[in-house]
Amino acid sequence: xLLTEGHHSLKFIVRALVTGASGFIGSHLVDRLIAEGHxxxxxxxxxxxxxxxxxxxxxxxxxxxxxxxxxxxxxxLQDVIFHVAGAILSPNTRxxxxxxxxxxxxxxxxxxxYNPDVQKVVxxxxxxxxxxxxxxxxxKESDDPNPISAYGxxxxxxxxxVLSYVDRLNVVVIRPPVVYGPRDRGVLNFFRLVxxxxxxxxxxxxxxxxIIHVTxxxxxxxxxxxxQDSSGSYYVDDGTSGWTWxxxxxxxxxxxxxxxxxxxxxxxxxxxxxxxxxxxQRFFHSRGWINLDKFREMVQQAWLCDSxxxxxxLGYKPSVSIEKGMKNxxxxxREIGWL
Numbered sequence: 001x002l003l004t005e006g007h008h009s010l011k012f013i014v015r016a017l018v019t020g021a022s023g024f025i026g027s028h029l030v031d032r033l034i035a036e037g038h039x040x041x042x043x044x045x046x047x048x049x050x051x052x053x054x055x056x057x058x059x060x061x062x063x064x065x066x067x068x069x070x071x072x073x074x075x076x077l078q079d080v081i082f083h084v085a086g087a088i089l090s091p092n093t094r095x096x097x098x099x100x101x102x103x104x105x106x107x108x109x110x111x112x113x114y115n116p117d118v119q120k121v122v123x124x125x126x127x128x129x130x131x132x133x134x135x136x137x138x139x140k141e142s143d144d145p146n147p148i149s150a151y152g153x154x155x156x157x158x159x160x161x162v163l164s165y166v167d168r169l170n171v172v173v174i175r176p177p178v179v180y181g182p183r184d185r186g187v188l189n190f191f192r193l194v195x196x197x198x199x200x201x202x203x204x205x206x207x208x209x210x211i212i213h214v215t216x217x218x219x220x221x222x223x224x225x226x227x228q229d230s231s232g233s234y235y236v237d238d239g240t241s242g243w244t245w246x247x248x249x250x251x252x253x254x255x256x257x258x259x260x261x262x263x264x265x266x267x268x269x270x271x272x273x274x275x276x277x278x279x280x281q282r283f284f285h286s287r288g289w290i291n292l293d294k295f296r297e298m299v300q301q302a303w304l305c306d307s308x309x310x311x312x313x314l315g316y317k318p319s320v321s322i323e324k325g326m327k328n329x330x331x332x333x334r335e336i337g338w339l
Contacts, residue, residue: 014119014226017078019043019065019107020085024183025124025214027052029082032218034058043074043085052183065103071110078115080225083107083162084124086155088186096154104158108165120170122225123162127177127210127235128152132300135208138242140306141233148300149293159233166231172224173233174217177305181214181325182332188339191252191330195339199249199260203267206244208302210237213320213328223314230314235305238325239318242304248322255326256339267299 016033020026021042033040034057041059044050053060063070065085075081087099104123111118130139131146147153159173180187193200201207217236224230243251246262253260297303310316320328333339 012079012226013037013039014079015039015041015077016225017041017043017074017081019074019081019083020124021058022048022050022053023084024181024185025179025217026082026084027183028181028214029084029218029221030056030058032222036222041074041078043071065106066098068106068110071106072114075107075110075118076114078118080120080122081107081111081115081118082122082124082221082225086124086126086158088151090150093150093154096150097157100151100154101157101161104161108161108169111169112165116168118169120172120225120230121162121165122221123159123171123173124221125159125173125175125233126152126155127175127303127305128297129156129159130175130235130305132297133302133304135206135302135304138210138304138306139235141235141309149297151293152297163232170231172230174221174224175233175235175305176212176217176220177210177235177237177303179212179214179217181329184214184329185338187329188333190249191256191333191339194249194252194256194258194260197258197260199246199253199262201245201262201264202299204264205301206246207298207300208242208244208304209248210240210242210303210305211248211322212236212238212318213325215320215325216318219319220310220314220316223310223316227314234310234314235307236310236316237305237307237318238320238322239307239311240322242302243322251322251326252330254323255330 016038018026018030021030022044030040041061043063044060045064061074063074087096090096129147129152133139145156147156162171165171220236
């Protein structure tokens, strides 16, 4: 059934699979696909919390990307597959590898076995797979990747697996930077600090990063998934040249209509704290947001990307300004009781 004429291609009602559908990004993608009239299947694990999928017209299929034999029912008969599932936290490298690398191998093997005629496969990677940058030079798709964390290296490995099928399947990779918005728990920590009147800056120089609101990321994913012209890898962002840590926290404070003082955190004592925390996580086999890998990412001077390729080729246009996005996120956090 024909819907509308898109950028260099036509958009149709499709049968779409979303892996990682119960998570932050995946659940927003499910919502948009449903709203646009597509038929949606969600791959969920037995342990998945279905808070964001309840009472929605979506077919739930239980499976795990780490188990190839569990994926047949999810992948067969799908037109477009959005592979969003990934490990963001893990007490060790093996945990990242099992999901981000080998899980992607399982997905692609299942697709080739049970649905080799799929129209498009979209893999959600990360700027971490490309690696840190210089403040004056955002990374582009043509730059060589240089990941510095287990997360980044395993997301890059997942990309390489997906793109190795380019001669047999229509595959696309999307690399977002920091993603924020309702349902996100990562940036929530900054909101909670600002709510207490605190803005943090690491060390004694500015640090820069690109960001994207989940609404714009979902727009980019659907453009890539439903556009015949999409190919290779794309960086996506909010369309700006990036922000400093203090810029972001300033906008969070404005969104919350509060004021906060800036505190500079020396890197040496922070490193000692993170090292002890990492050792504790490994000893107790627990997962935490702060560990040595995350510290290594945090202390880089810049994580900036250039989204001009997807803008020029697919007509991607970010629609959520930082002011609108932070306000929308703060209001949602308050409504749900996270702030």
